[in-house]
Amino acid sequence: MTTPDLPERLNISRSSTADAAAAEPSPNGTTFYSTDEPESGQKRQGRGEDHAMLATKQQKTYHDGDKTLPTTPTTPAPALTPSPTPVLASRSTTLSPSTTAKYFQSDFTVVNRKPFELEMPDWSANTKAWAFLQSQNPKYPNVYLVKKELNGQERTGYLLGRQPDSDIRFEQSEISKRHCLIYMETGSNGKAKGIRIFLEDLSFNGTWVNGTLVGVKNRVMLRNRDEIQLFRRSSYAENDLRQKFYRVLFPPIYEAHICDHEYEIRRLLGRGNFASVHHAIHRGTGAVAAIKVLNKNRFAQKPRMIQAIIQEVGIMMSLRKHPLVVNIDRVFNEQHKIYLVLEYVPGGELFDYVSTNKTIDEDSTRFIFWQLFMAIKYLHDNNIAHRDLKPENVLLADREKLHIKITDFGLAKTEHRDQSFGSQCGTPNYVAPEILNAPDSRGYDKQCDLWSLGVMLYICLCGFPPFSEENAPPSMKAQIKMGKYTFPSPYWDNISELAKNLIRSLLTVDPIERLNVREALLHEWMHQNREDLKARQNRLGEAVLADILQSEQTVDVTPTQVLMTQSQSLERF
Template sequence: MSLIRKRNFTEDDEGSSKRQSAKYETMAKFYNTNPDQQHLILPRKPEGILIGRSSSCDIKITGVDVSSKHSKLSLANNKVRDYFFLTDLSSNGTFVNGAKLGHGSSVLLKSGDKVSFAKTGGVFIFRYLLDEVNEENKKRSLFDDYIVGKQLGSGHYAIVKEAKNRLTGDIVAVKIFHPNKTSKDSQEDEAKLQQEIDLLLSIDHPNIVKFINRYVEPINQHSVSTYLIMEKVNSGELFERIINKSKLREDETKALFKQLLSGLFYLHQKNIIHRDIKPENILLDITPRQSGQQQQTGPWDENEYDIKVKIADFGLAKFIGELQFTNTLCGTPAYVAPEILSNQINYTTKADLWSAGVLLYVCLCGFPPFSDELAPPNMREQILTAKYAFYSPYWDDITDAALDLISSLLVLSPEERYDVTTAADHEWFRESVSQEDMVMDSLDSTSSKNSLQRSSSMGSVQREPLRNNSHPLSFRHKFASELNSLSYQ
């Protein structure tokens, strides 16, 4: 008896394991860490593999604390390859990489996982045979290529975590979409999705977050999750910058917005509509200034040498379904073009220009042009009728050219709205607006504090006083308390 316990399983058990593998294709192995013990062969058995002390188990192991039915291996598929899920059925625990699963809990097994059955049932290293047979051409798992680390943020349909490439050491961001149920009838949808993924992976532009790879991994026997590997941008969102500064200077806004238009031009040339341009989806890659003598690349803050705009999160309707995407937007529609909000199916790239106009408005004054704080009418009706205004005194120090560009973007009819090329060629980008000029303007009471209009070579753009019953709520007042919990979108 003591000899059997020391060996963990008998020669008859080994024979049982081999007979199982003969009946079914061998899919994986448990390699025993005790060199004197046999390895366990794991067949591709559709109904699963029971492991335990009972003679009725598919694989029999012994030990004083091993349960009669200790664990079960179940098959799962991510539309690319099969995987094993390990479920703990025991009283004394099944351990994966030193962590106890707990009775009834399951985990996806990855090659290299260390599995222990209680204290005396043996310690094994798990490995898929596919990973051994064809290392170069195998269909790899995310966990073969990356070590997934800390969470960076979360959103309505995904969380984002940091990950490290096992081969190169590069740090990336991995967007993990909430699970979707598997379906045998979804091959056509999967093919369309893969086309979209291939398009995303082909994108290469300095003002767009780089997409690196996509994986689909099983979550359990019935659900899979999509993992999207992206370039990691370390300096946060434009949204956070607006909150911290209340609003942005006109010169820095111009420099950032010009980069945004450059990224949108690239996307629109490829017939890609972003659909969700907003400050939360504009990431900033900031290079610190090393000394006061280092010449800055733009009108940045004193401690900043360079800022690169990175557009993130575009085309996500293709990942989560058009209906769900639209419903999400309708929950917070401040940036959504009226043609999308009114459920027009055939909207164009002009939808992105409307959203860009809202973003430009927010950067320059610190609050959105459409909000329930400015009701009546409510925000939805404001958007559907393009009802907005430049309120004094918030807009008194902003040039007419900036207001004219916004007015050319927030146009109800997409046909009459600026496209990205026309917007990038606007006079505002040819004007020089220095901080010194803006300070001088603010000291001129006739041109700012007491006036509702400013003149430029373009004529004049009306500034309107606020109604007594309305008050715009700035991003800083609305979201400052949430800075510590901002999502990495």
């Protein structure tokens, strides 16, 4: 295969002015930075070229029809009125008249302080930043949003909330643990390359952009200078500092590529109804990736499919990188296709491993399920249900060590408060009985994942599924709803009673009586032959084990949180 020339780097030098304006977005919200003309014959720009001319070339805006996900709204334009000049309030008894701005709070006295000044971004010193969250309140730090390294542990997007591992952490009770997510997609409309920055609302308390409620489970495309609020109160004035949070600013120049310019897409790894997955190599670094390719024409008239893709991207972007979960690196949303750049896992599917070996011994199975339970616990602790667990969606990172990773979040969904799921989805052999109920009584939650794990445990130990049309009558659907299965001889003769007991506890029809993931980890079978399990865990390596254990910690301070903790502005409202 012939490797095309690398694209011209149009932003080798960035503007040094701190208040340079970002490129104007197109009507659909995309901010374009570079033209999409053939690049193979172009000469690489030198450092001595006219930077002003270069910036002008990059900031050209294209308003032609740009095919994007049609269900994604853009935010209303921010008001052009100047922001008030807030003052950091502190407890004080000093009162003196002055022309200095004064600020009132119900539990604070009036103080005279130097007015709070908005900090302008220094793009020349932060060349990898794709946005800047400009604090509108002295309580909160300014934050550059940058592309994070895939080999790090950070999530790809930026999570705002009270959760200990949030990228930007708050203390106010009005703000949810997982309040909202901000992330970036790179893309092209066939004429120019640019970026789209999205905010997804994860909170029932609400997130507002330019004073308009986004709404839980919805996302909006942000525009330069949009204002973000994490709560609003009708009793507060519009410019009240207590409900001021961030304004998002875009860089004047940003190096945006299309997928083909960054990656050489090679062999096919797998294919589904709407997507294919390919082995790919990064042209610059040689790093290996798995790229999921979705053809927009296949689902253009399928709004549910479009929403599922938005949901999949949002969930993966919101998760910190975990050694037992396939991680996402970035998204290219282009004119005809969407490319999800995922972590490459070389060992193939657990399904193929079971098929080749017919069965897996109890010690090896125990280790695999310790990892599966830990991974699902991580998802469930973040209120995410996978909803399509099966051996095909478990990949082997190392076939010798049996290091596994869960993949395919196409049906995954976030569980909000006490709300239940209602859609009928999953793979027939692995679907939980509550999902098969009639629509008027079909309410279920993340406990459906534990049923699927029970089916998988059964298959790993004996090599065939507990529920099948081959066992009819009754039908497979009836078998699942009744919880009707057996442990036939001779296949189960040498399997321990404790293993069978764990399967029975997972394949319990009533989800309330079914083991949850914490209880599954504590089951007696999971603690048999502990020396073997410990040895297998150690073979994963210290770094992997440390990352697994870190995800279990309730306090996980990120660099951004350290800044906020050290700041004097962390006094509560």
